[in-house]
Amino acid sequence: MKSNISKNPTMKDIARIARVSQATVSYVLNNSAGISQKVRERVLEIADDLGYIPNAIARNLKNKTSNTIGIIVPDVMNSYYNEMINYVEKMTREQGLFSFVCNTMHDPKIEEWYIVNSIQQKIAGIIICYGLTNRECYKKLDQHGIPFVILDDLSEDEKNSCIIMNNIKGSFLAIRHLIKLGIRDIAYCSQALYNIALRERYKGFRLAMEEAGLSVSEEMIYISKEHKDYDKIRLGYTATEKILSKGFPSGIFAATDHIAFGVIKKLNDLNIRIPEDISVIGYDDVPLSGIISPSLTTISQPIKKMCKLGAVTLFSEINNEGYKANNIMLEPKIIIRESAPDPLTYQKGGFQEKNKGFRKSVI
Amino acid sequence: MKSNISKNPTMKDIARIARVSQATVSYVLNNSAGISQKVRERVLEIADDLGYIPNAIARNLKNKTSNTIGIIVPDVMNSYYNEMINYVEKMTREQGLFSFVCNTMHDPKIEEWYIVNSIQQKIAGIIICYGLTNRECYKKLDQHGIPFVILDDLSEDEKNSCIIMNNIKGSFLAIRHLIKLGIRDIAYCSQALYNIALRERYKGFRLAMEEAGLSVSEEMIYISKEHKDYDKIRLGYTATEKILSKGFPSGIFAATDHIAFGVIKKLNDLNIRIPEDISVIGYDDVPLSGIISPSLTTISQPIKKMCKLGAVTLFSEINNEGYKANNIMLEPKIIIRESAPDPLTYQKGGFQEKNKGFRKSVI
């Protein structure tokens, strides 16, 4: 039934055929009040007949904004950020907004490229899922009046919206748990400390050790120097190698689950028993942390809550509702599994079935 | 040094200050020939001084196209698609193109929403990373003249560009390997067969069994009926439960690695030994398949090659270079690890170190 007058019909085409003005067509299609039923029906029918699809670019030019938002992550291969993308994308779509995903690999050049492009595209808002390496970007966004929300990091400028996690507490939870297991010599491994989350986790580790009156041997600390170490599993593998070449700790605390996977892999390969010889704790509670053998004790963060808060804040800023989220802090909790079991269960010589279980479903 | 005349200066602002016409500014900024050195310098300096950032929307309206492409995936939580996003995003960025990531959960409504929005945004092209459930979408894109490339699926219309994997051969590799290990009773589990890749894997399984003269017991086949089964690990877990309630196969072939992770988890929980009691083979060779214990024997596909071919094809279609990729087929290979080891190594009673190793680096 489609008469293919033009491949990409515009309001003008509809207007000509319906013998009304282009403005009238606009009114009809935008459901503006004050159009007679007769004209409305005729226009809608012709629009449908022509297979009319509005040109969002023209509309955006007129409105001086677009209906898209950006999601900036450092690594689309990391399931921690996948989860954020998953939540944020869903919420924005439900708002009728399109979402860009920007993958930066923590590279300041790439970060800037995306920010500049976002400004050029007159993007409605941005959710930044980590602390940008290139801090100039925040200023640029401010200058151009583009609202943004930072997840899991603080910006220098207090008036920006940030939702952060209590990473120091997370490390305390981990270390205290190891100590409960009677472990006193604990190694730490992390990727380079390029954002607040990583710095606080490290800081929390040192503070917790101090609190317990334990000394930290610098040889038992492996922190990668390279920003480009994006293969976190391999990093954990190498870190464990390095650490074992200098000593034999009873516990290893990894700054992220993926690093912990590498640690476990290395220990498995060396036939070092987990947790009997060395206990391992990770951070993030990614979906696979319950699947790996032994399943990983780890720190879980309320990611969904963070994303929800972040998205709601951004939407309200976009709509000028004036709602701001100033440095809201969310609390982590520890998920005890096989790699550093519950002391009571463990002493009984067996693991409870629940400790083997799945992580809560992601959706 | 910035004189903040306007928050978002336009060419008009620059023109006024430089006392030239807006057209001249456009010439300068686009490096058109035929502008005096003097004017060029003055304009550039003022543009810089004002912090001018071009308005991509206006340019796109004029050009009737945009500098963005879409990447459509069914599930951002799946590392198989993460890898594709990773490659494609990198290549498009290097082309100076922005990329949308669209997450559909295989939902035909969401697929359509993204396609319609892409048309509205006058997107330059789309890379579709799986077979769309909603086949009407392909027609819509054709109608509106938007170039697209389909990865890992065929479209009904032969003139569309498709890059496909030889999934039938992949299943043959898996089954033949199990048979080499002396295994004759093989179970199969898969998510719902909503695309060609899954259907061919299943078909390949049956053909390979037939070729070997083995009968397939329908009770040893678990294929989820629900499209919404997006938690693949849990699916594998449940599937194994179901299968074991009806029999005890010597081998389980899973349609994807994530399903295989669930299978392994279940077997581990039941203290069923892998591979001594049951061998397991997955499909996709996701990064974690080498990390899990036992590490997973799986079918590896040339994802990077596929993405590269797909992107190059799309770029050439966008630039009207007329290059088409008609049903190019790429070949898989088997990666032998612990869950279904090499028969020779295995008979010697031990695994070679290499079988424990990492998957090749992703980057």
Add this chain to the structure above:
DNA sequence: CTGTTAGCGCATTCAA
């Protein structure tokens, strides 16, 4: 109730 008109910011043709 409907039409006229005036831009949004830019690229580009035609004149000068």
Add this chain to the structure above:
DNA sequence: TTGAATGCGCTAACAG
């Protein structure tokens, strides 16, 4: 070598 003028497709204020 530069400027004036036009239009991409749409929204919205204003007029009738």
